[in-house]
Amino acid sequence: MALDNETMQGLLESVARFVRERLRPLEHQVAREDCIPAEIRREIAAMGLFGLSIPEDYGGLGLTMEEEVRVAFELGKTSPAFRSLIGTNNGIGSQGLIMDGTEEQKQRYLPRLASGELISSFALTEPEAGSDAASLKTSARRGEGGYVLNGTKRFITNAPHAGLFTVFARTDPSQPGARGVSAFLVEAGTPGLSCGPIDRKMGQSGSHTSDVIFEDCHVPSDALLGGREGQGFRTAMKVLDRGRLHISAVCVAMAERVIDDSLRYAVERKQFGQPIAEFQLVQAMLADSRTEAYAARCMVLETARSKDRGADVATDAACCKLFASEMVGRVVDRAVQIHGGAGYIADHGIERFYRDARLFRIYEGTSQIQQIVIARNMVRDL
Amino acid sequence: MKLLVCVKRVVDFNVKIRVKPDGSGVELANIKMSMNPFDEIAVEEAVRLKEQGKVTEIVAVSIGPQQAGETIRTALAMGADRGILVKTDATVEPLAVAKILAKVVEQEKPDLVIMGKQAIDDDANQTGQMLAALLGWPQGTFAFKVAVGEGSIDVTREVDGGLQTVGLKLPAIVTTDLRLNEPRYASLPNIMKAKKKPLDETSPETLGIDVSPRLKVIKTVEPGGRKAGVKVGSVAELVQKLKVEAGVL
Ligand SMILES: Cc1cc2nc3c(=O)[nH]c(=O)nc-3n(C[C@H](O)[C@H](O)[C@H](O)COP(=O)(O)OP(=O)(O)OC[C@H]3O[C@@H](n4cnc5c(N)ncnc54)[C@H](O)[C@@H]3O)c2cc1C
Ligand SMILES: Cc1cc2nc3c(=O)[nH]c(=O)nc-3n(C[C@H](O)[C@H](O)[C@H](O)COP(=O)(O)OP(=O)(O)OC[C@H]3O[C@@H](n4cnc5c(N)ncnc54)[C@H](O)[C@@H]3O)c2cc1C
Numbered sequence A: 001m002a003l004d005n006e007t008m009q010g011l012l013e014s015v016a017r018f019v020r021e022r023l024r025p026l027e028h029q030v031a032r033e034d035c036i037p038a039e040i041r042r043e044i045a046a047m048g049l050f051g052l053s054i055p056e057d058y059g060g061l062g063l064t065m066e067e068e069v070r071v072a073f074e075l076g077k078t079s080p081a082f083r084s085l086i087g088t089n090n091g092i093g094s095q096g097l098i099m100d101g102t103e104e105q106k107q108r109y110l111p112r113l114a115s116g117e118l119i120s121s122f123a124l125t126e127p128e129a130g131s132d133a134a135s136l137k138t139s140a141r142r143g144e145g146g147y148v149l150n151g152t153k154r155f156i157t158n159a160p161h162a163g164l165f166t167v168f169a170r171t172d173p174s175q176p177g178a179r180g181v182s183a184f185l186v187e188a189g190t191p192g193l194s195c196g197p198i199d200r201k202m203g204q205s206g207s208h209t210s211d212v213i214f215e216d217c218h219v220p221s222d223a224l225l226g227g228r229e230g231q232g233f234r235t236a237m238k239v240l241d242r243g244r245l246h247i248s249a250v251c252v253a254m255a256e257r258v259i260d261d262s263l264r265y266a267v268e269r270k271q272f273g274q275p276i277a278e279f280q281l282v283q284a285m286l287a288d289s290r291t292e293a294y295a296a297r298c299m300v301l302e303t304a305r306s307k308d309r310g311a312d313v314a315t316d317a318a319c320c321k322l323f324a325s326e327m328v329g330r331v332v333d334r335a336v337q338i339h340g341g342a343g344y345i346a347d348h349g350i351e352r353f354y355r356d357a358r359l360f361r362i363y364e365g366t367s368q369i370q371q372i373v374i375a376r377n378m379v380r381d382l
Numbered sequence B: 001m002k003l004l005v006c007v008k009r010v011v012d013f014n015v016k017i018r019v020k021p022d023g024s025g026v027e028l029a030n031i032k033m034s035m036n037p038f039d040e041i042a043v044e045e046a047v048r049l050k051e052q053g054k055v056t057e058i059v060a061v062s063i064g065p066q067q068a069g070e071t072i073r074t075a076l077a078m079g080a081d082r083g084i085l086v087k088t089d090a091t092v093e094p095l096a097v098a099k100i101l102a103k104v105v106e107q108e109k110p111d112l113v114i115m116g117k118q119a120i121d122d123d124a125n126q127t128g129q130m131l132a133a134l135l136g137w138p139q140g141t142f143a144f145k146v147a148v149g150e151g152s153i154d155v156t157r158e159v160d161g162g163l164q165t166v167g168l169k170l171p172a173i174v175t176t177d178l179r180l181n182e183p184r185y186a187s188l189p190n191i192m193k194a195k196k197k198p199l200d201e202t203s204p205e206t207l208g209i210d211v212s213p214r215l216k217v218i219k220t221v222e223p224g225g226r227k228a229g230v231k232v233g234s235v236a237e238l239v240q241k242l243k244v245e246a247g248v249l
Helices: A005-033 A038-047 A065-075 A080-090 A095-100 A103-115 A232-268 A280-308 A314-338 A350-361 A367-380 B037-051 B068-078 B094-108 B127-135 B188-194 B235-244
Strands: A120-123 A139-143 A146-157 A164-170 A181-187 A193-195 A209-220 B002-006 B009-011 B033-035 B057-064 B082-087 B112-116 B139-148 B152-159 B162-169 B172-176 B199-202
Touching: A005 A038, A005 A065, A005 A080, A005 B068, A005 B188, A038 A080, A065 A080, A065 A232, A065 A280, A080 A120, A080 A146, A080 A232, A080 A350, A095 A103, A095 A181, A095 A232, A120 A146, A139 A164, A146 A164, A146 A181, A164 A209, A164 A232, A181 A209, A181 A232, A232 A280, A232 A314, A232 A350, A280 A314, A314 A350, A314 A367, B002 B037, B002 B094, B009 B068, B033 B037, B033 B068, B037 B057, B037 B068, B037 B112, B037 B139, B037 B172, B057 B068, B057 B094, B068 B082, B068 B188, B068 B199, B082 B094, B094 B127, B112 B127, B127 B139, B127 B172, B139 B162, B152 B172
Parallel strands: A120 A164, B002 B057, B002 B112, B057 B082, B082 B199, B112 B172, B139 B172
Antiparallel strands: A139 A146, A146 A209, A164 A181, A193 A209, B009 B033, B139 B152, B152 B162
């Protein structure tokens, strides 16, 4: 625990207030226009939100995992598009660099990632390599003074805005699995690197993904993350623990948000001469949602603390991701139900959360992949 | 130029206030407390003046229990340089607050004092004016705009029917109105840095101020609920009712 209670409380209150006063009023607009206003992006940067998990020595806040998930519990109480903007810099887009980067690579990029001057993306998934990421085909051949990258990456969050990509590519074609994969730090604007059109998604409008295409893209040898080949996949997997906990915290936050909206609605809305919150069938939905969200909150906090103590939390983090993402799916579904017809109509924003939440069960490892990870580890650790 | 900004810890404006069962006051136990919103505006103005290079040091003062220190920390996170907590668990009325502040002013010798026009808990709207009287300083209350000059300050005030600008010679007292500015959010790095800024503690006794109350609260009650309205049949009837029953025409 790096921060004293008073400072932590101040931090959480400031984020909660920013979410309440600045971000929530913009939810409809951001969804409608599929764009976060530049002014809000600047305010988010000024708040320091891009650098939550980046060490203080490199200009970030250096929050512990527990502190980070507590901030995510607040930040997640609005459209996840806002969180997604800072998500990659704090998670998959910077952690590989923090854990395995050379000192020179850290100095070059981390301060600009912490300030939000530079947006980073994590480019692992490919058209033919999703859950089975280790089978990726993007190649990195040794070339003059460095490497030449060829291949296509798919569904890459923040790619259209990124200044820096962590790209996973195969340096050893004789090794078809994880061991042949290396990670590269590639700057936007490098000749041969381009982004496809912005993907049209089911939800989370305002957050953008696209293909990232490499065509004979030359990168210098010091672009190799950590300066070592064959480490890339291990880096990617290490990064995912933190990411899974962060996403789980966002799921908890979204669940708490829509429970709050549902409760307020149920107390106001009258049918059959009384508030629907008085009907036991509605109460059952509220109670189940509250209970599940609370369980997920406890899991996330406990696992985050355990990670801060240095424990290996790979299994527990997968449990959190599995439970929290499935939980928020059930909770948003009940929220629509409690709102009745209004829950289905866009003006109330509930159907938007219903669509937004669907992603959590898919990215950073689908629910099935979490189940496989959990059970495999259980068997291994017997 | 040195600036003193006064911040009060009050029940957060989002909290639904409940009256204590015995009517002696409002429920404060386990209630979220925050900086008085008018004081936030005062801190924001102070920080802007510092950013413009008009002010070199901002000292934030609060009078209240130990936890009022958190309110000072918020001011430090927004950009104040150091804090002074005048610690007391007693209820401190506007006159006592003004006397304490006058003493702090005597010690700190600021060129300008900025504070909220009132606090949202008891809405007294007296402290700034009393402080000006005790110090014999000019005052610009209900500030809508301030412009600092050489040894002087122009304060545009919100008054009934419009705006009025007064020119004051420094040192002076300014009290802030709602539209002076929009306070910033304390950024996370600044909240962390605020912990390292100096916060001194003193007490009314040390300053030699008697804070014993001069007012007595007789009763506190919930606001009455809204009464049902009436429907009128015609414009003529409405005018008639406004004239005779409401007596507003
Ligand atoms: C909005 C969005 C943002 C994204 N952002 C990024 C990003 O920034 N960077 C990045 O690299 N990727 C990103 N992704 C990609 C994401 O991580 C993948 O979509 C995800 O890993 C699933 O891969 P896939 O889509 O290829 O599905 P597939 O792997 O084809 O899976 C299809 C189905 O098969 C199941 N399945 C697959 N293998 C097994 C198995 N062995 N046993 C049982 N079931 C199995 C899956 O659970 C799923 O239900 C993003 C995706 C989306 C939609
Ligand atoms: C896209 C769309 C098309 C529609 N088309 C038509 C149409 O063509 N014609 C038409 O007349 N209507 C139409 N409707 C209205 C629709 O039939 C109502 O929305 C539906 O009957 C629910 O009513 P409500 O929205 O007022 O929700 P409410 O009745 O307010 O219900 C809110 C929640 O309270 C629960 N609830 C209510 N009463 C009780 C109780 N006693 N015990 C337990 N739980 C209770 C409900 O199950 C629900 O979960 C349409 C609605 C939509 C969204």
